[in-house]
Amino acid sequence: MTTRGSEQALEKRRQILDAAVQVFAREGFYGCRVSDIADEAGVAYGLVYHYFSSKEEILDTLFLERWNLLLEAIAAVDEGDLPAREKLFEIASFIVESYRHDPELMKVIIVEVTRAANSFGRRHLEKIREAYDLIAGIVAKAQASGELRDDITPAFAAMAFYGAIEQVLTGWIFDVLPGAPRDYDEAKSFVVTTIWDGLAR
Amino acid sequence: MTTRGSEQALEKRRQILDAAVQVFAREGFYGCRVSDIADEAGVAYGLVYHYFSSKEEILDTLFLERWNLLLEAIAAVDEGDLPAREKLFEIASFIVESYRHDPELMKVIIVEVTRAANSFGRRHLEKIREAYDLIAGIVAKAQASGELRDDITPAFAAMAFYGAIEQVLTGWIFDVLPGAPRDYDEAKSFVVTTIWDGLAR
Amino acid sequence: MTTRGSEQALEKRRQILDAAVQVFAREGFYGCRVSDIADEAGVAYGLVYHYFSSKEEILDTLFLERWNLLLEAIAAVDEGDLPAREKLFEIASFIVESYRHDPELMKVIIVEVTRAANSFGRRHLEKIREAYDLIAGIVAKAQASGELRDDITPAFAAMAFYGAIEQVLTGWIFDVLPGAPRDYDEAKSFVVTTIWDGLAR
Amino acid sequence: MTTRGSEQALEKRRQILDAAVQVFAREGFYGCRVSDIADEAGVAYGLVYHYFSSKEEILDTLFLERWNLLLEAIAAVDEGDLPAREKLFEIASFIVESYRHDPELMKVIIVEVTRAANSFGRRHLEKIREAYDLIAGIVAKAQASGELRDDITPAFAAMAFYGAIEQVLTGWIFDVLPGAPRDYDEAKSFVVTTIWDGLAR
DNA sequence: CATGAATGAGAATTCATTCAT
DNA sequence: CATGAATGAATTCTCATTCAT
Numbered sequence: 001m002t003t004r005g006s007e008q009a010l011e012k013r014r015q016i017l018d019a020a021v022q023v024f025a026r027e028g029f030y031g032c033r034v035s036d037i038a039d040e041a042g043v044a045y046g047l048v049y050h051y052f053s054s055k056e057e058i059l060d061t062l063f064l065e066r067w068n069l070l071l072e073a074i075a076a077v078d079e080g081d082l083p084a085r086e087k088l089f090e091i092a093s094f095i096v097e098s099y100r101h102d103p104e105l106m107k108v109i110i111v112e113v114t115r116a117a118n119s120f121g122r123r124h125l126e127k128i129r130e131a132y133d134l135i136a137g138i139v140a141k142a143q144a145s146g147e148l149r150d151d152i153t154p155a156f157a158a159m160a161f162y163g164a165i166e167q168v169l170t171g172w173i174f175d176v177l178p179g180a181p182r183d184y185d186e187a188k189s190f191v192v193t194t195i196w197d198g199l200a201r
Numbered sequence: 202m203t204t205r206g207s208e209q210a211l212e213k214r215r216q217i218l219d220a221a222v223q224v225f226a227r228e229g230f231y232g233c234r235v236s237d238i239a240d241e242a243g244v245a246y247g248l249v250y251h252y253f254s255s256k257e258e259i260l261d262t263l264f265l266e267r268w269n270l271l272l273e274a275i276a277a278v279d280e281g282d283l284p285a286r287e288k289l290f291e292i293a294s295f296i297v298e299s300y301r302h303d304p305e306l307m308k309v310i311i312v313e314v315t316r317a318a319n320s321f322g323r324r325h326l327e328k329i330r331e332a333y334d335l336i337a338g339i340v341a342k343a344q345a346s347g348e349l350r351d352d353i354t355p356a357f358a359a360m361a362f363y364g365a366i367e368q369v370l371t372g373w374i375f376d377v378l379p380g381a382p383r384d385y386d387e388a389k390s391f392v393v394t395t396i397w398d399g400l401a402r
Numbered sequence: 403m404t405t406r407g408s409e410q411a412l413e414k415r416r417q418i419l420d421a422a423v424q425v426f427a428r429e430g431f432y433g434c435r436v437s438d439i440a441d442e443a444g445v446a447y448g449l450v451y452h453y454f455s456s457k458e459e460i461l462d463t464l465f466l467e468r469w470n471l472l473l474e475a476i477a478a479v480d481e482g483d484l485p486a487r488e489k490l491f492e493i494a495s496f497i498v499e500s501y502r503h504d505p506e507l508m509k510v511i512i513v514e515v516t517r518a519a520n521s522f523g524r525r526h527l528e529k530i531r532e533a534y535d536l537i538a539g540i541v542a543k544a545q546a547s548g549e550l551r552d553d554i555t556p557a558f559a560a561m562a563f564y565g566a567i568e569q570v571l572t573g574w575i576f577d578v579l580p581g582a583p584r585d586y587d588e589a590k591s592f593v594v595t596t597i598w599d600g601l602a603r
Numbered sequence: 604m605t606t607r608g609s610e611q612a613l614e615k616r617r618q619i620l621d622a623a624v625q626v627f628a629r630e631g632f633y634g635c636r637v638s639d640i641a642d643e644a645g646v647a648y649g650l651v652y653h654y655f656s657s658k659e660e661i662l663d664t665l666f667l668e669r670w671n672l673l674l675e676a677i678a679a680v681d682e683g684d685l686p687a688r689e690k691l692f693e694i695a696s697f698i699v700e701s702y703r704h705d706p707e708l709m710k711v712i713i714v715e716v717t718r719a720a721n722s723f724g725r726r727h728l729e730k731i732r733e734a735y736d737l738i739a740g741i742v743a744k745a746q747a748s749g750e751l752r753d754d755i756t757p758a759f760a761a762m763a764f765y766g767a768i769e770q771v772l773t774g775w776i777f778d779v780l781p782g783a784p785r786d787y788d789e790a791k792s793f794v795v796t797t798i799w800d801g802l803a804r
Numbered sequence: 805c806a807t808g809a810a811t812g813a814g815a816a817t818t819c820a821t822t823c824a825t
Numbered sequence: 826c827a828t829g830a831a832t833g834a835a836t837t838c839t840c841a842t843t844c845a846t
Contacts, residue, residue, distance in 0.1 A: 008826090009282040012826085012827095014294065022282075025319075026319075027319060028317075028318075028319030028320055030320075031319055031320065033818085033819060033820080034819075034820060035819080035820095036822085043828090044827060044828040045826080045828085045829075046822085046823085046827070046828055046829060046830095047823095047826080047827060047828075048819065049820090049822080050826070052828075053821095054820075054821080055819095055820070055821095057378060070840060072235070085401075107318060110316065110317045111316055111317060111319065111322075115311065115312055115316040115371060116229075116312065117229075117308060117312045117371075117374050117375060118227075118228060118229030118232055118312065119229055119231075119232065121312075121375065122375075125375060125377070128375075128377075129375075129377050130281070132372075132377060135401075142400075147401070148400045149400060150402070151288070151394075152391050152394065152395060152400065153391075155372070155377075155378055156369065156378070156388065156391045156392075156395075157391075157395060157400055159365070159368045159369050159371075159372045159378060160365035160368065160369070160391070160392060160395045160396070161365075162368060163364040163365045163366070163367060163368020163371070164360070164361035164362075164365050164368075164396075165364070165365045166364060166368065167360045167361065167363060167364020167365075167367065167368075168357065168360050168361070169366065170316060170318075170360075170364070171333075171356075171360045173318050174318060174322065174326060174329075174330075176329075176330050176333060176356075177356055177357070177360060178356075185358075187357065190353050190354075190357045190361070191360075191361060192356075193352075193353060194353060194357075194358060194361045194396060194400065195361070195365075195395060195396070195400055196399050196400055196401050197399040197401055198204075198395070198396065198397050198398040198399025198400075198401070199340070199349045199350060199353065199358055199396055199397055199399075200286075200348070200349060200350070200397050200398055200399070213809080213810085234835085234836060234837085235836080235837065235838085236836085236837095244810080244811090245810060245811045245812060246811080246812060246813095246838095247810070247811055247812060247813095247838095247839085247840085248810055248811075250807075250813095250837095250838065250839075250840095251808095251809065251810070254838095255837085255838080256837075256838095391815095414830080414831085415757070428721075429721060430719075430720075430721030430722055432633040432722075433721055433722065434692060435713065435814085435815060435816085435846065436815075436816065436817085437815085437816095445831080445832090446831060446832045446833060447832075447833060447834095448817095448818085448830075448831070448832055448833060448834095449830075449831055450818065451816090451818075451819095452829095452831070452832095455817095456816080456817080457816075457817095458803070480697070487803075509720060511719065512718065513718055513719065513720045513724075517713065517714055517718040517773060517778060518631075518714060519631075519710060519714045519773075519776050520628075520629075520630060520631030520634055520714065521631055521633075521634065523714075523777065524635070524777075527777060527779070530777075530779075531777075531779050534774075534779060541726045541802070544802075550802045550803060551801070551802060551803070553796075554793050554796060554797060554802065555793075557774075557779075557780055557781075557788075558636050558771065558780070558790065558793045558794075558797075559793075559797060559802055561767070561770045561771050561773075561774045561780060562767035562770065562771070562793070562794060562797045562798070563767075564770060565766040565768070565769060565770020565771065565773070566692075566762070566763035566764075566766045566767050566770075566798075567766070568766060568770065569762045569763065569765060569766020569767075569769065569770070570759065571760050572718065572720075572762075572766070573735075573762045575720050576724065576725075576728060576731075576732075577760070578728070578731075578732050578735060578758075578759055579762060580758075580816095588684060588759075589759065590816085592755050592756075592759045592760075593759075593763060595754075595755060596755060596759075596760060596763045597763070597797060597798070597801065597802055598802055599801040599802050599803055600798065600799050600800040600801025600802075600803070601742070601751045601752060601755065601760055601798055601799050601801075602688075602750070602751060602752070602799050602800055602801070611805090615805085615806095630835070636839085636840060636841080637840075637841060637842085638808095638840080638841095646806080646807090647806060647807040647808060648807085648808075649806065649808060649809095649842095649843085649844085650805080650806055650807075651809055652841090652842065652843080653805070653806075656842095657841075657842080658840095658842095806846105807844105807845100807846085808831105808844105808845105808846100809843105809844090809845090809846100810842105810843080810844080811841105811842085811843075811844095812840100812841105813839105813840100813841100814838105814839085814840095814841105815837105815838095815839085816836105816837090816838090816839100817831100817835105817836090817838105818835085818836085818837100818844095819834100819835095819836100819838085820832105820833105820834100820835105821830105821831105821832085821840100822830105822831085822832075823830090823831085823832100824828100824829105824830090824831095825827105825828085825829100825830100
């Protein structure tokens with residue numbers, strides 16, 4: 001019974017989180033009301049406060065859930081034995097697949113957190129930086145092993161790499177880049193090719 | 202006398218715009234009040250509404266002023282006779298110098314407009330896209346002339362290029378990348394080198 | 403329990419409407435603040451907006467509630483079998499009794515709606531006109547049956563009749579006519595006598 | 604020179620008053636801004652405050668200018684030797700002609716002053732009442748001379764008479780009564796006939 | 805006289821959050 | 826757990842009025 005109740009409770013919590021993704025994606029964090037989230041979730045809005053202490057905590061939760069997966073994925077890749085180029089491909093792939101799997105969520109994370117220097121971005125800066133650092137670490141090791149040129153600092157290289165991917169996602173979000181499924185796969189190679197091999201003939 | 206009055210009036214308008222940059226950069230568009238802008242500018246509250254019809258119009262004005270300069274700069278570069286690699290360098294240079302010259306303004310533009318898919322980004326989408334398109338045009342011509350490989354679409358290449366720069370700026374904004382003056386110059390080459398030549402040895 | 407809660411909720415709504423009558427009557431629609439209504443009703447400021455979307459909607463509600471009663475009353479009289487003179491008396495009676503029963507409300511309706519050509523009057527024109535038309539219909543039928551002279555158009559006659567009553571109410575509102583209870587009853591006959599029989603000996 | 608300047612000054616003052624009539628008629632006293640009046644008059648809005656100490660004073664001026672004419676007209680009629688019926692006709696005629704001559708002004712006077720119990724109506728109550736009293740005086744004398752029945756108090760009769768006319772004007776203002784020129788003339792007789800002779804056959 | 809920039813008090817409205825049921 | 830009525834602080838925007846030029 002307790003388990004059952006608890007399961008149901010978790011379902012509602014999940015419903016609210018999922019609804020929040022839709023609403024944040026559609027109206028933005030500042031452009032929506034808590035009651036919009038409750039409406040979207042089909043629950044009374046007092047219930048939102050039963051599960052979360054504030055509107056902000058909902059976004060924090062969404063961000064952390066997803067970003068921790070990203071960090072785990074990058075860490076796993078990092079610890080593997082692949083050549084550096086393929087490591088970067090795996091990371092690009094994970095991010096693109098995250099978008100393919102739940103574009104609204106990635107939109108929220110990029111728009112409301114990752115680039116929001118004055119609010120959530122500032123709050124989660126350490127978490128965000130962890131991702132940059134892991135990527136920079138991969139670059140540094142590849143430079144040490146001679147796979148990559150070493151006249152570009154790992155930190156810059158990591159920013160260029162991550163920025164290129166995030167911008168492609170932004171292109172999809174804003175609908176200025178075609179976002180058909182095969183473009184998702186193409187995008188992975190494109191980004192890695194561009195950064196790794198360069199555009200020059 | 203009329204001229205004098207008019208000049209003074211424009212000065213106040215400029216004061217308000219400049220103050221808004223500081224306040225938006227410090228507190229974010231949604232995190233600040235119109236009275237903060239008036240206080241920062243040292244003018245009465247109502248004067249803000251004498252010159253601008255809303256808080257939003259202030260940000261719109263700031264964005265358009267700067268973004269039009271960017272578009273003009275890119276267009277000028279595009280029309281010049283430089284090799285494509287140097288054209289991209291000039292563009293990267295313009296953006297980095299914009300940041301060096303007025304980091305708060307660029308922070309506001311990137312954080313509040315360029316990536317704000319739900320509010321100002323949506324509103325200024327066409328303007329933003331113009332920049333992407335101009336860059337994509339440069340890439341396309343370089344592909345046609347054989348300077349660049351042509352297995353990556355110009356649109357993707359443009360996004361990767363622009364995204365890499367914007368992310369470097371984001372790194373400076375968040376203080377996760379060192380932002381000493383010499384890094385600004387380094388950054389220009391780093392980005393172009395990375396995208397053009399690639400990271401591979 | 404649900405019923406109880408719902409009943410109580412409606413009570414509060416009614417409290418707010420009743421308070422609004424007092425406040426509008428005392429200070430005028432434009433002369434009062436929403437907080438005056440909340441204070442008068444003894445509820446929190448925000449609750450007013452829980453039940454009504456704006457200050458205007460409160461007045462709209464008050465007007466429509468009462469005016470619909472008037473329309474029903476006139477229609478009922480119209481459908482009855484009384485002689486036309488008595489029909490007009492019943493209508494005059496209903497309006498005067500409405501004033502006797504709730505002078506503040508009638509004051510608000512006349513001052514803020516019925517004669518407010520630029521705001522609520524314009525908005526509720528169709529509703530207001532329905533009353534005029536019903537009265538004109540009664541006049542037209544009396545003319546057809548020979549009870550009334552037919553050299554005055556029903557529309558004019560209806561306006562004269564309604565205007566005479568409204569002006570008497572205005573006299574009470576402004577305190578330029580005595581408003582003791584027996585005057586209320588006198589007024590009914592006076593108006594009908596004046597319009598029906600004329601002042602001439 | 605002084606005279607010339609003074610004449611020009613009066614012209615501007617008149618321009619502002621005339622503009623105010625248009626604007627008050629169109630948007631209502633509370634619905635317009637002082638700058639709307641200045642725009643309509645084609646003057647800078649500081650000038651409005653050169654000639655009038657406040658927005659309210661403009662309406663007061665408009666009302667008093669016109670209402671004093673009405674009082675003079677009624678007084679003149681009252682002092683004349685016409686039979687009472689014709690005196691009332693002259694008064695109705697004056698009011699209707701006032702509307703014919705400047706419907707916007709009469710609209711403003713009725714809507715914003717005569718029925719505005721909480722603002723201008725209250726302020727000008729004595730002036731307004733003077734008109735009622737003059738009319739009541741005419742009725743009283745006609746009752747004393749046997750021209751009119753005396754079972755209706757002069758005050759009530761005056762209200763019915765004035766109310767009937769004002770309501771006809773309201774019908775024109777709201778466009779619920781036909782307002783073609785010949786209707787204006789008809790209206791004068793209709794009102795007097797209705798009140799004097801009654802509607803009954 | 806004329807202008808319109810400058811002022812700032814005032815009011816409507818919003819909405820996150822609480823809490824009684 | 827669930828509901829949604831109730832609260833009230835926070836903020837935007839308006840606009841009458843002043844005043845330097």
